[in-house]
Amino acid sequence: QSALTQPRSVSGSPGQSVTISCTGTSSDVGGYNYVAWYQQHPGKVPKLMIYDVTKRPSGVPDRFSASKSGNTASLTISGLQAEDEADYYCSSHGGGKYVVFGGGTKLTVL
């Protein structure tokens, strides 16, 4: 049972935009500006795409953006490309729990 709630799957066509939500509580997502997003291709290591709610690590395309409103964080991928097809996980500082992950969202590029 994951602490943060993500949709199990989302899909979009090449060139379109998709948004993945991540819902927590005031004790995690809503309480801290420490939301992160990871991309994981099958059989590969997770890759950090966003940290501290909106920051992109060096090398991450600006097609990836994120935001937070209340207890819900969102990752938006614009100009969808075939290589974006992957699983995406959100995480947040969770106070006493320190770090909590979402259950993951499978992005399918149609």
Place this chain on the structure above:
Amino acid sequence: EVQLLESGGGLVQPGGSLRLSCAASGFTFGNYAMGWVRQAPGKGLQWLSSINESGGRTYYADSVKGRFTISRDNSKNTLYLQMISLSADDSALYYCAKAITVTTAACDYWGQGTLVTVSS
């Protein structure tokens, strides 16, 4: 180049123990918090534990508190995870990961993982 190399995984019987290691290179190990995350086959990521730069502060998920102990040796650039009382639910690929900054637990580098299988 940052490298994290986990070792110590393997097959262990229920109730057994293992100690995982993560050898770090390519960055100043003692300047960054580190953590362990696991992923059971076909499942999502599960944070297990984190440790601050000096090793003086540690954090655990409820599911492993009291059974797992995280530690680090900054002189050896190595992170550890001591695991006891293992059960089948602990079977997973265990990753060590480096925090991207001193203020966040988000991790920008991950090892390839070491597989732990708990089975009789």
